[in-house]
Amino acid sequence: MDYHSPIFFGYLFGLLHVLGIAAAVHAVLTVRTAQGSIAWALSLLFIPYLTLIPYLVFGRSTFDAYIKARRHANKEMHTAIADMDWRPWIEEALAARKSTSYASLRAMPKLGRMPCLANNRVGLLINGHATFDAIFAAIREARRAVLVQFFIIHDDHIGRQLQGLLLQKASEGVEVYVLYDRVGSHALPREYVERLREGGVNVKAFATQSGWLNRFQVNFRNHRKIVVVDGVKGFIGGHNVGDEYLGGNPKLSPWRDTHVSISGPVIACLQESFAEDWFWAARELPPLILPEAYEEDGVLCQVLASGPADPYETCSLFFVESIHAANDRVWITTPYFIPDEAVFAALRLAVLRGVDVRILLPSRPDHKVVYAASSLFAFEAVRAGVKMYRYGPGFLHQKVVLVDDEITAIGSANMDNRSFRLNFEIMLLTVDKAFTSEVEQMLLDDFAQSREIDVRDSKETHRLEKLGMRVARLISPIL
Template identity: 45%
Template sequence: MFWLTLALFIFIFQIATILILEFRRPAKSVAWILIMFVLPVIGFVMYYFLAKEYRNRHKIRKRGIPPEEVRLTALRRSKLVHRPSDMNNGEFQHQERLFHLLHHFTDSPITGCNKAEILTDGQATFDAIIAAIEKAEHHVHMEYYTIRHDEIGCKFKDLLIRKAKQGIKVRLIYDGVGSYELSSEYIRELKQAGIETECFLTPRIAFFDKRINYRNHRKIAIVDGTVGFIGGINIGDEYLGKNPKLGFWRDTHVRLEGDSVYYLQEVFLKDWWFTAREKLSDPEYLPQHHCSTDEQVQIVSSGPNSGLEEILECVFAALAAAKKRIYIATPYFIPDESLLMALRTAALSGVDVRIIIPGVSDSKLVLAASLSYVEELMSAGVRIYRYGKGFMHAKVLLVDHLLASVGTANMDLRSFYSNFEINALLFDPRPMKKIEEDFIEDLANSHELTLHEIRSRPLRSRFGQVVARMLSPLL
């Protein structure tokens, strides 16, 4: 009886600890309690190392603060948008609430002198980035979740080494988990050529510092502070369709010129300060650009070291403002309750809501969790499609003709709460038109699900999706 009582006490203590620490996010509490029931002791150890609340760590918040002169220089050189009436997009004239929310993000204001080019696949993206690096005269800054030692990875390695030998300053940040397969030989060759490389939280350090659950999921490149790239594409052969399981890889990236590159650069400088503890204050990192177009762009970054969920708040506000259409493409669809309600409400109000998710996925568990949301959304009028040409990895949101979002954040809880992410909000008709055209083509390559099809799925599939949904806050 003594040992039984002791075991019961320990179990109750573990459950109480989770309920107290995770009271702000009930869904996360349920997921961890489920794990506790299955793995009573091991589950609590997992919780201790994986679920540490990142944003409460004062030293981490402090390390994330950029040098002040970086921000001042960017503000002085940027053409900023301060009022809804200053927006080129006429639909914003009556969207004061949405505008003021976006304007509230003072770390990433709406900039007014930009040019955005939509890149629809891996080949176009790699060609554009390589072409920009070839022309580099001062520096190349790259930050990627995944870098692979494969054919395209070696092509970038050789190019960066060649540019470094020409006197170009090259810096590279890669994530310790996303790039865990990257060989030490690859990094050694870069360092021997004078390229500065930093790993964002190696798995060993992250594990013992209880931060392994928080990853740098950003995928950005900046050349000479005047050209920037942001989107869903890492550096690996699979993005060229060379993964035999996934096949064709559908993705979206953006090439930027103009004021927005300053804020893309600022994110890199923050992350370099975080990883290398080196302050980069050379004015050449924020040079005078020569972009003469007037496209308006906003760079929005978020992470667990912030007091806000900026990307989640942007997405929710955009969905709430929709009057005609909401188009979403995402590889991982695990919305929180606020987004689920916003999508259902929009569809019930007559908004054309369409969501494309993968037909074939790189994670069966995540796909099962995504499918668990389908029936309730379709019952409200949301149209769900499964992409059939290959793997859908694009992270795209298009709301009316109001705005489009392209970046690294998936439509899931991990991107909104746990990862370091970055998106570009585009407000002008030209890039939005290209995103719309790509989305329509993706619909043609997709299979639309029906309620009969969903309701007829086997009981085994239903049960698996329920379990996956309960665990989804941790995926």
């Protein structure tokens, strides 16, 4: 056959369209949301030569076999720790129910798989230096076990500092466990991991399942950031391990992010979340440590771990419930603003109730397509009465929710489809006036360095830019 003839190309394009039709039918039957189904189906029908491979990589979002396997692994893990007298927090959970503010989050006790617990200590860690100084100081004091989980670990200055510290603690007899996401940390050299293993550190990469097709599977990323030391100190937030998180990338510097330090009964929940992910990767439990006693007072906290194996869309419903609970204000910071219909409707309803709704976004893009889609959603939110801001100094990566005067949530979840339905995420919900006041001041400082988006921004945007935004928005359900 002449591979340069029009007939060959005709057969080739015909085959691609047949495969596109088959993939479009598969998308309609399997993609979780109607918007996602439409986005994939139309692109596969009309431009299969551009979208077949991306669909193989990104489109198999339900991946039922993986979800069933993950649920089974979670069940095995919980069975394995059933005899360990785990979750010794009945009194703390009862105390949490007395909170009027927590009671306003009516769905949260059932939405979260872990209870809201009293008597915790929390500390706000603003930006990378404060975060890693605190994490490294805690690890240096470790005597029994260190659990470390990040979406991204880089082999750069801060990454090698972490590596050296973990090797030191392992040499001292401390049990060290490191879990990183295989996709997020794709650039991490094998030598970095092997050196940790040779030094006695337990290291695993979080992935989906084995198999040839899963070489192309980049959904179900483990986006969580957790550090737990000796079962008594914990850290959670938006930072990964890389120099850019400390301002090392000139294009995005200064990097704006937030972490939280924690101690108290809720540390058991952080350990349990880590244990689920570690059990999936290694089919064994890491060390789980409970202190002999806790403080007698402190902050109400609830860990909200979400992921694609949940029976419902936990992360999306968390945002909806938080927005619906607001009586006076709801302030949100997120690097990516691609809300689904339920979240966007909750924002509009909050505005109609007279709630002060503010959303802070970055002014610099790290992903241009996502930034374009976010911009169009931002313009629509402004027209709906939401106050939208762009952070000026550098890239904003923090994920923070503030509701009224007592409720905050800080963690790893973005306001986009990937966090809502595809990623494993974790947020720390706190109910406390003093801590909320600290978060409020932090956000006020951020807003003071930001520019409010108004209707003129939409009018002044060039038509070609708007066209690009609309195309980006069309594919936003699959971003």
